[in-house]
Amino acid sequence: MSLAWKLGVTVVLxxxxxxxxxxxxxxxxxxxxxxxxxxxxxxxxxNVRLQTVGSFGSGSHPTWVSxxxxxxxxxxxxTTVFQVPEHTRINVTIDQYDSGSPLRxxxxxxxxxxYGSVASLNxxxxxxxxxxxxxxxxxxxxxxxxxxxxxxxxxxxxxNLCGAAPCTTSSPHNVIRFxxxxxxxxxxxxxxxxxxxxxxxxxxxxxxxxxxxxGGFLKVVA
Amino acid sequence: xxxxxxxSEFEYPGEEDVGTPAKPPPVWRRSAxxxxxxxxxxxxxxxxxxxxxxxxxxxxxxxxxxxxxxxxNVAIVLGLSLGVAGWLAGIGALTYPLAKILGYEPSPxxxxxxxxxxxxxTEDHKVVGWQYAIGVLTFLFTGGLLAMLIRTELLSPTxxxxxxxxxxxxxxxxxxxxxMMATSAVVGPLGNWLVPLMIGSRRMAYPRVESFSFWIxxxxxxxxxxxxxxxxxxxGWTGYAPLQTQANxxxxxYLVGFGVIGLGMILAGFxxxxxxxxxxxxxxxxGRVPIFVWGILATxxxxxxxxxxxxxxxxxxxxxxTAETAFYVNEHGGSNFLWxxxxxxxxxxxxxIMALPGxxxxxxxxxxxxxxxLFAYKVAxxxxxxxxxxxxxxxxxxxxxxxxxxxxxxxxMLTTELISIPxxxxxxxxxxxxxxxxxxxxxxxxxxxxxxxxxxxxxxxGVFLSDVPVNVTVHGSFFVMAHFHYTIxxxxxxxxxxxxxxxxxxxxxxxxxxxxxxxxxxxxxxxFNCTFFPLFLVGILGMPRRVFEYAxxxxxxxxxxxxxxYFLGASFFFFIINVVWSIYLNPHPAPDNPWNSLGLEWQTxxxxxxxxxxxxxxxxxxxYHYGEADAPPVADLGKVLSAVGAxxxxxxxxxxxxGVEGDGDPRPPxx
Numbered sequence: 001m002s003l004a005w006k007l008g009v010t011v012v013l014x015x016x017x018x019x020x021x022x023x024x025x026x027x028x029x030x031x032x033x034x035x036x037x038x039x040x041x042x043x044x045x046x047n048v049r050l051q052t053v054g055s056f057g058s059g060s061h062p063t064w065v066s067x068x069x070x071x072x073x074x075x076x077x078x079t080t081v082f083q084v085p086e087h088t089r090i091n092v093t094i095d096q097y098d099s100g101s102p103l104r105x106x107x108x109x110x111x112x113x114x115y116g117s118v119a120s121l122n123x124x125x126x127x128x129x130x131x132x133x134x135x136x137x138x139x140x141x142x143x144x145x146x147x148x149x150x151x152x153x154x155x156x157x158x159x160n161l162c163g164a165a166p167c168t169t170s171s172p173h174n175v176i177r178f179x180x181x182x183x184x185x186x187x188x189x190x191x192x193x194x195x196x197x198x199x200x201x202x203x204x205x206x207x208x209x210x211x212x213x214x215g216g217f218l219k220v221v222a
Numbered sequence: 223x224x225x226x227x228x229x230s231e232f233e234y235p236g237e238e239d240v241g242t243p244a245k246p247p248p249v250w251r252r253s254a255x256x257x258x259x260x261x262x263x264x265x266x267x268x269x270x271x272x273x274x275x276x277x278x279x280x281x282x283x284x285x286x287x288x289x290x291x292x293x294x295n296v297a298i299v300l301g302l303s304l305g306v307a308g309w310l311a312g313i314g315a316l317t318y319p320l321a322k323i324l325g326y327e328p329s330p331x332x333x334x335x336x337x338x339x340x341x342x343x344t345e346d347h348k349v350v351g352w353q354y355a356i357g358v359l360t361f362l363f364t365g366g367l368l369a370m371l372i373r374t375e376l377l378s379p380t381x382x383x384x385x386x387x388x389x390x391x392x393x394x395x396x397x398x399x400x401x402m403m404a405t406s407a408v409v410g411p412l413g414n415w416l417v418p419l420m421i422g423s424r425r426m427a428y429p430r431v432e433s434f435s436f437w438i439x440x441x442x443x444x445x446x447x448x449x450x451x452x453x454x455x456x457x458g459w460t461g462y463a464p465l466q467t468q469a470n471x472x473x474x475x476y477l478v479g480f481g482v483i484g485l486g487m488i489l490a491g492f493x494x495x496x497x498x499x500x501x502x503x504x505x506x507x508x509g510r511v512p513i514f515v516w517g518i519l520a521t522x523x524x525x526x527x528x529x530x531x532x533x534x535x536x537x538x539x540x541x542x543x544t545a546e547t548a549f550y551v552n553e554h555g556g557s558n559f560l561w562x563x564x565x566x567x568x569x570x571x572x573x574x575i576m577a578l579p580g581x582x583x584x585x586x587x588x589x590x591x592x593x594x595x596l597f598a599y600k601v602a603x604x605x606x607x608x609x610x611x612x613x614x615x616x617x618x619x620x621x622x623x624x625x626x627x628x629x630x631x632x633x634x635m636l637t638t639e640l641i642s643i644p645x646x647x648x649x650x651x652x653x654x655x656x657x658x659x660x661x662x663x664x665x666x667x668x669x670x671x672x673x674x675x676x677x678x679x680x681x682x683x684g685v686f687l688s689d690v691p692v693n694v695t696v697h698g699s700f701f702v703m704a705h706f707h708y709t710i711x712x713x714x715x716x717x718x719x720x721x722x723x724x725x726x727x728x729x730x731x732x733x734x735x736x737x738x739x740x741x742x743x744x745x746x747x748x749x750f751n752c753t754f755f756p757l758f759l760v761g762i763l764g765m766p767r768r769v770f771e772y773a774x775x776x777x778x779x780x781x782x783x784x785x786x787x788y789f790l791g792a793s794f795f796f797f798i799i800n801v802v803w804s805i806y807l808n809p810h811p812a813p814d815n816p817w818n819s820l821g822l823e824w825q826t827x828x829x830x831x832x833x834x835x836x837x838x839x840x841x842x843x844x845x846y847h848y849g850e851a852d853a854p855p856v857a858d859l860g861k862v863l864s865a866v867g868a869x870x871x872x873x874x875x876x877x878x879x880x881g882v883e884g885d886g887d888p889r890p891p892x893x
Contacts, residue, residue: 003807003808006806006807007807010802010806010807021367024367024450031384031385031388061292062292063289063290063291063292064292145771186380186381187380187381187382188380189382189385189386189771197291197468198290198291199287199288199289199290199291199292199293200291200468200469201464201467201468201551202464202467202468203468204465204468205291205468205469205470206291206292206293206453206470209386209387209390209456209469209470210387210453210470211385211386211387211388215385215386215387216385217382217385
């Protein structure tokens with residue numbers, strides 16, 4: 001076999017190896033889509049709407065609990081990654097369609113990091129939720145690096161809960177509203193701190209540790 | 223009385239009576255591709271997985287946990303387990319035992335000499351050594367690629383490439399692949415290739431088991447990689463409960479993969495120990511055994527005694543996740559400490575499974591390049607056995623911060639510090655060998671010196687870490703991470719490359735390019751230190767392991783480490799290009815003994831014939847009498863040797879003190 005042939009075989013084998021590696025990396029990089037809330041008018045507040053659903057109802061994990069994000073065009077997107085401008089007021093509305101339970105750590109029942117350290121539940125302001133009373137807390141919306149934490153009061157578990165995303169407002173739900181200021185550019189992780197991975201011991205597996213379900217990124221751009 | 227070491231006693235395959243023409247075998251036995259090989263193994267693995275997955279769904283679909291989580295661990299575990307069984311059936315590992323069980327006598331056939339033999343089971347220990355080399359390098363490059371991804375994520379504290387779940391999975395997969403690779407990095411390729419040659423044997427004690435241990439090792443690799451398809455696992459390579467119990471399906475891959483590779487490690491350990499104990503050539507008493515073989519022997523003690531604990535611990539974890547037992551679930555009467563204890567009872571000896579063969583290589587190579595006898599040979603052997611023994615008494619230092627009884631801390635601090643004494647023996651032996659030597663700075667020697675430098679840093683920081691106050695302070699930080707990378711990568715991988723460069727001419731019959739070899743060493747050494755030394759500082763400044771966000775003031779140090787890591791990864795290309803160039807593109811035949819080594823393995827022709835020795839050698843001395851003008855010959859090979867041998871039949875049993883008639887190997891060559 002001539003040197004040219006040998007070189008050719010070597011290059012082909014190397015190309016196959018590199019392709020395999022790239023396929024692996026691309027597979028790993030497969031992250032949820034980004035919903036862009038960048039405002040066309042700088043400085044104007046940005047309105048973000050999310051919803052939580054007890055079981056997504058379709059896809060590879062139909063039984064997993066999940067967040068969804070509504071795009072500026074009004075479509076619900078199965079993602080937990082959204083982009084906002086820097087140093088801007090972010091008005092968040094969360095439609096909470098899941099039931100709740102008492103918190104293991106009562107500290108997470110407190111609202112922190114928002115404007116006035118308050119949020120509203122179905123139009124009524126609150127600073128803290130006693131999760132041992134009423135329907136408890138279903139999830140939290142927390143951005144640890146910004147100190148933001150908002151408990152999401154649960155829906156009555158005996159009601160006819162929404163079982164497949166995206167849920168509509170005809171299903172029983174709570175509406176939680178709050179605002180916070182976006183920081184400088186960067187990716188800021190946010191997540192739910194209530195162990196809600198049903199079927200996983202201690203509730204921390206599955207959706208709790210998978211991007212696109214109970215955790216995501218707040219991408220802040222200049 | 224002279225010893226008859228003639229070849230006539232042996233009946234080599236292919237030399238049988240050919241007076242009667244044999245009936246040609248059927249087509250399926252003549253075609254290598256129709257016989258068991260790696261393609262059949264892949265097919266068997268896929269079929270086995272599908273059957274197991276289907277069976278798991280049938281068995282467990284009614285479980286509440288399965289319904290709620292959307293994850294059927296029973297199906298995954300059964301799929302992976304039957305997949306491994308299918309892989310082994312496809313490669314032919316079950317053919318011989320099944321034939322014996324069913325009353326058939328498998329017909330022997332001579333070892334194939336075509337390239338097909340590298341893709342199937344074989345009874346030639348040198349081919350198995352090659353297979354292990356390719357397997358280990360595959361592990362190494364997979365783990366290395368994952369390391370590049372980890373360092374890419376850590377380039378910035380706030381701009382992320384991966385999500386937190388993907389990041390911890392990358393860290394976990396990297397750690398698991400690398401640690402499993404490292405257990406076999408030296409024992410697999412060099413142990414299997416060299417041990418029979420170094421002790422004057424024609425074979426391993428159990429050649430089929432040797433091949434089995436390799437193919438199950440590769441099955442374990444594929445099982446661990448399968449975690450990519452099941453959402454990964456978040457525990458790091460240590461797999462701690464209760465995270466283990468609540469994790470995604472990728473955790474099943476981790477547990478099954480560890481069990482499968484563990485089985486291979488146990489079998490490989492038994493096989494090497496049996497070979498070293500029983501298959502030494504006449505005259506090779508324990509005082510003449512090469513120091514590398516001593517290192518392998520000490521390692522086999524760890525492989526056979528520590529690894530079963532890992533396999534059992536993994537089985538408990540699988541049962542917790544499938545049959546809903548509670549070995550590691552505190553609320554149901556179990557204990558997550560049980561996993562930590564069982565895991566580290568294996569895990570800490572595993573550190574020495576990696577270190578001891580590395581030291582064996584360095585001590586084997588140094589006398590060749592210093593042209594001096596190995597300093598304090600017996601101390602070196604004792605040091606390795608001492609490390610092996612003490613390694614079973616230190617595991618709880620990994621639990622200093624986990625809530626163990628504080629009264630136990632001083633004991634395990636003491637035992638951990640004690641192990642630095644026999645380790646110090648090994649270091650002093652190498653320094654004594656270097657003392658006043660005229661060193662030849664060829665590439666193998668450079669890698670040996672690099673290993674000593676790195677291991678010194680890793681070892682000294684290890685002594686600090688064994689102290690409870692320091693351990694409590696830096697526990698779970700990048701300081702610990704840098705420490706064990708200095709010992710494992712800086713120690714074992716440098717030693718592995720020293721061994722590869724040293725024995726490459728004998729193994730391949732080809733000469734490596736010297737310039738490329740030295741480029742590989744210098745880039746590897748410089749960028750290894752640039753990558754990992756800053757991580758000591760990062761750790762002292764408080765950066766925890768396994769977390770993808772960190773304080774912004776640590777970015778500069780992290781960036782130095784990440785950029786150096788890219789160059790470190792690139793330095794491997796010098797090695798790959800060199801090997802491909804020297805074997806394939808521009809081969810130059812290597813002389814039989816290019817380093818003028820006295821080792822028995824170097825006294826064979828190059829390339830080494832499949833039966834290793836034409837005559838079983840009679841060993842007369844240890845192979846370290848370098849620089850001695852009147853040095854006695856090392857062995858009688860049944861022919862006049864150019865430098866080290868003695869005339870055929872010139873040695874008597876009285877000389878040897880063996881009292882053995884014949885050539886000491888009464889068994890016929892394996893067929």
